[in-house]
Amino acid sequence: xxxxxxxxxxxxxxxxxxxxxxxxxxxxxxxxxxxxxxxxxxxxxxxxxxxxxxxxxxxxxxxxxxxxxxxxxxxxxxxxxxxxxxxxxxxxxxxxxxxxxxxxxxxxxxxxxxxxxxxxxxxxxxxxxxxxxxxxxxxxxxxxxxxxxxxxxxxxxxxxxxxxxxxxxxxxxxxxxxxxxxxxxxxxxxxxxx
Amino acid sequence: xxxxxxxxxxxxxxxxxxxxxxxxxxxxxxxxxxxxxxxxxxxxxxxxxxxxxxxxxxxxxxxxxxxxxxxxxxxxxxxxxxxxxxxxxxxxxxxxxxxxxxxxxxxxxxxxxxxxxxxxxxxxxxxxxxxxxxxxxxxxxxxxxxxxxxxxxxxxxxxxxxxxxxxxxxxxxxxxxxxxxxxxxxxxxxxxxxxxxxxxxxxxxxxxxxxxxxxxxxxxxxxxxxxxxxxxxxxxxxxxxxxxxxxxxxxxxxxxxxxxxxxxxxxxxxxxxxxxxxxxxxxxxxxxxxxxxxxxxxxxxxxxxxxxxxxxxxxxxxxxxxxxxxxxxxxxxxxxxxxxxxxxxxxxxxxxxxxxxxxxxxxxxxxxxxxxxxxxxxxxxxxxxxxxxxxxxxxxxxxxxxxxxxxxxxxxxxxxxxxx
Numbered sequence: 001x002x003x004x005x006x007x008x009x010x011x012x013x014x015x016x017x018x019x020x021x022x023x024x025x026x027x028x029x030x031x032x033x034x035x036x037x038x039x040x041x042x043x044x045x046x047x048x049x050x051x052x053x054x055x056x057x058x059x060x061x062x063x064x065x066x067x068x069x070x071x072x073x074x075x076x077x078x079x080x081x082x083x084x085x086x087x088x089x090x091x092x093x094x095x096x097x098x099x100x101x102x103x104x105x106x107x108x109x110x111x112x113x114x115x116x117x118x119x120x121x122x123x124x125x126x127x128x129x130x131x132x133x134x135x136x137x138x139x140x141x142x143x144x145x146x147x148x149x150x151x152x153x154x155x156x157x158x159x160x161x162x163x164x165x166x167x168x169x170x171x172x173x174x175x176x177x178x179x180x181x182x183x184x185x186x187x188x189x190x191x192x193x194x
Numbered sequence: 195x196x197x198x199x200x201x202x203x204x205x206x207x208x209x210x211x212x213x214x215x216x217x218x219x220x221x222x223x224x225x226x227x228x229x230x231x232x233x234x235x236x237x238x239x240x241x242x243x244x245x246x247x248x249x250x251x252x253x254x255x256x257x258x259x260x261x262x263x264x265x266x267x268x269x270x271x272x273x274x275x276x277x278x279x280x281x282x283x284x285x286x287x288x289x290x291x292x293x294x295x296x297x298x299x300x301x302x303x304x305x306x307x308x309x310x311x312x313x314x315x316x317x318x319x320x321x322x323x324x325x326x327x328x329x330x331x332x333x334x335x336x337x338x339x340x341x342x343x344x345x346x347x348x349x350x351x352x353x354x355x356x357x358x359x360x361x362x363x364x365x366x367x368x369x370x371x372x373x374x375x376x377x378x379x380x381x382x383x384x385x386x387x388x389x390x391x392x393x394x395x396x397x398x399x400x401x402x403x404x405x406x407x408x409x410x411x412x413x414x415x416x417x418x419x420x421x422x423x424x425x426x427x428x429x430x431x432x433x434x435x436x437x438x439x440x441x442x443x444x445x446x447x448x449x450x451x452x453x454x455x456x457x458x459x460x461x462x463x464x465x466x467x468x469x470x471x472x473x474x475x476x477x478x479x480x481x482x483x484x485x486x487x488x489x490x491x492x493x494x495x496x497x498x499x500x501x502x503x504x505x506x507x508x509x510x511x512x513x514x515x516x517x518x519x520x521x522x523x524x525x526x527x528x529x530x531x532x533x534x535x536x537x538x539x540x541x542x543x544x545x546x547x548x549x550x551x552x553x554x555x556x557x558x559x560x561x562x563x564x565x566x567x568x569x570x571x572x573x574x575x576x577x578x579x580x581x582x583x584x585x586x587x588x589x590x591x592x593x594x595x596x597x598x599x600x601x602x603x604x605x606x607x608x609x610x611x612x613x614x
Contacts, residue, residue, distance in 0.1 A: 019200070022367040026198035034367040059465030061362055062550040 001054040002150050003064045007083040008073030011043040013137035016163070017071070018049035021141055023159035024151045025053045033058045046081055053150055069148055072096060073123075073136050075104055084109050091117065092148050094183070096136045098122040119147050119183045126178040130171035142176030146183035153180045197372050201333040201363040202227030204370045205298060205356075208337040210235045210244075211378040212296075212344045215267035215385075218247040218258040222277040223310045224360035225300035229272055252277040256284035256297070263293040264399050266390040268344065271295065274360055275302035278316045282323075289324025289415065291400055292388065294347035294354070296340065297325075301461070301512075302360040303545040307596040311546020312360040313512040314461065317489075318521045324415045326354040326422050327490040328442065329460040333363055334370050338441035341373070342429050344382055349425055351388040352418050357489075359462040361546070373437060381436050419491035426488050444493035446485045447500050449475065453482030455562045456504040458497075458526055459511065460486040463542075463549050467510065470554040479562055486522070497529040506536045508561045510554075510572075512543040519569045542572035578603070 004021060008014035018034040025032035030053050037048035050064045069092040072083055084093070089112040097120045101107045110118060121143040123136035131138075141156045153176065160172045199207070206228050209217070217236060219229040236246040247262075249255045255271045263269040273281065278299060288295050299317050303309040317327060326346060330336035336358040343354040358364060389399055403411055423444065430442035440446075448468055450456055457467055464485040474481050484500050486493075501507055507530065509523035518524070520539035527537050538561055543549045553573050560566045582599055585592045592598065 019367045023198045026196075026369060031369060032198065032367070035362070036365055058368070060469050060551070061462050061466045063548050065550065 001052055001058070001060075002068045002148070003066070004051045004053070004069045004071060004144070005064045005067040005083075006049045006051070006071045006073065007077055007081070008047055008137070009043075009077070010045045010047050012047075012073045013135050014047040014073060015049045017073070017137035017141060018051040020138060020156070020159045020163055021051040021053075021144070021151070023162055024141065024145075024155040025051070027155045027158045027162075028151055030054065030151075031056060031058050037063065046077055067091065069094070069144065069150075071140055071144060073140060075099070078104060078106055082109075087113070090114060093118045094140060094143050094147060095120045096123045096140060098125075117147065119143060121179045121182045123175070123179050126182065127172070127175040130174040130178075131168070132171065135172075138172035139175035139179040142178070142180035143183035146180045153177065156180075195372050195374070197370055198367055199333070199370055199372075200227060200365060200367050201336060201358065202300075202365065203231045204333050204337045204372070205340055205358070205364075206231035206235060207372060208340045209270050209296075209298075210241045211373065211375055212270075212341055212382055213242050213268065213379075213384075214244055214270040214296075214344075216245050216247060216259065216262035216269045217241075217271070218249050218255050218262070218269070219271045219273070220249050220252050220255045220277065222252070222274050224302055224312070224364045225272045225274040225277070225298065227364060228298055228300065232270075232272075252281040253284060256281040256288060256295070259295045259297070260284060260288050260291065260293055263288075263295050263387075264291070264389070264391050266385070266387045266392070268348075268385040269293075269295050270297070272298035272300065274300040275304055275310075275316045278320060279304065282320065285320050285323045285325065287400075288353045290411075292351045292415075292418070294344070294351050294385075294387075296343045296347055296354050296356065298340070299355050299357045300360040300364045301357055309545040310360075312362050313544045313546070314357070314521075315513050315544075317355065317357045318513045320355070321490055321521070324352070324419070325490065326350075326352055326419070326426070326488065328354065328356050328426075328488055329486065330356065330358040330363065331446075331462055331464045331485055333358075333366060333368050334439070335441050336363055337370055337372070338433065338437070338439060341378055341382060342433055342442045344385075345429050345432075346422065346425055348385055348387075349429070350418055350422055352422065357461070362462045371439070377436055381433065422488070422491045423493060423496075426491075442487055444486075444488045444496045445500060446487060448483045448485070450482035450484060450500060451503070452480055453503070454480045454505040455482075455558065456501055456507050457481070457483040457558065458486065458501070458507055458509045458522070459483065460489060460522065461512065463510065463512070466549060466551060467554060470551050470558065473551070474555065474558055474562075479559070481558060481562060489522070489525075492525050492529075494529045497526065498533070501526075501530060501535065502533065504535055506538065506561060506564065508538045508540055508558065508566070510540045510542055510549075512541075514541045514544060538566050539569045540566075540572055541570070547573060 015036040022032035022034035123139035259269040347354040511522040523539035
């Protein structure tokens, strides 16, 4: 089982991101379970969501206490809560930022995580032109596909197309592709901001 | 067809496949997504000849369902928590009149203190109202139980409450197998009411009954539940024949055959319990679990049979009979009376407190070693409780409990943050 915990703030689509991730897993034939942290979400307040991926039925219903991957949609959360709590040694970290982990002040917390398992992707920047809104959630899933290899970029694109329609889907797919390329360290021509 | 859906949407789609003629509901967390989706499906014309009626309260929602059901329409509603309490009088009336309404309860705690999270206090408060109460373990089972519920309700002319854990199931996206309309139509024939308000053949429903006959009418309500003990497994068998899935029924056993310790529970926590049981079995602890599918009627004999080989029983429940102990455990004690098998009560997960594998592992190991107390509160913070009790002993005017506790918790957190 591969367990992902997503941290962000109300309004950034944290819950939707976990749902999208579960749909992406499902399109690849995996069992997937996504759920929110069940709070009274308010815009700007810290929000947590979860997604489990497995090849067999998922029966476990507890919150994810020891994630294999932590996705941080908003690096200002580092000042408020310990987002990396319980992260498995050798796990993965994806942060919505182009700053290094030392610049973000979390290098010490991530000392047990292999360097190539940690990526910063400026997903908000990559999303703002194609989506016309600063929503990093779907874009980050492209980055997640790149670093974890648990799901494919194609599955992320299908999930986005399933959940959204028309222009919103197209924009988020473009952002996810750009974040995927950025996480792999490849420049994607059409990801350049216009 | 396999789909990755939110539990609420899976239930709404299943309800639509049952061709209800009236849906009436008032939104309340965590039930809201169910009725929102029902409303959309009706508007999109995907529920056939169905009217979605907006109402001003939960009392109105069930009152409308009582009226429409009495007029011969297949009727559905959904609620949770305070909403269920607000319609309480109508809950008793729907059962007393014998109207086969199906209602989802997205289980949530009851205030005060106000709390939107999951436990079973709401459904348990209505356990004696005369409704059949079915509990879902997964979203697949929640979906399947709604299809079965209409059949059970209409066969017995008795309302059915399908209970699913709020947020944990209603807001979880997971894989479900959504059946086709054609197969649901084969399983669930059109509603043929036992009683109906019809101007062409007028009679009244809801007579006043005095001491001369009230006992008999109430006894027949009990008898109907006893009949349901036969009908619920029958319908589950019919369902399996057509849909190919084991869903519903009175109870499900898991690794019970050689188990010395048997955990009895209901609802979605059964999955976490099974994972814990599997881990403990790797260490050769003989432990199993029984999940109750039907809480009303309560399957006394089936449970007694299933649990007869246990040395001890641990009832894990998300409800508290304040001043007594467990609600489910009390029922299990009735099932096991005279057997000499010890029944422990474990109250857990109240107001959404997570129930985790590490806590369950410790709990079950303690029980297996015969060191568990009779009534245990899982992961209760004794320090918090003792601090409040000390405040109450120190000052006659110690203030409101909930506010005192929150204040001290946040002060402690702030102090820890400042110290680090």
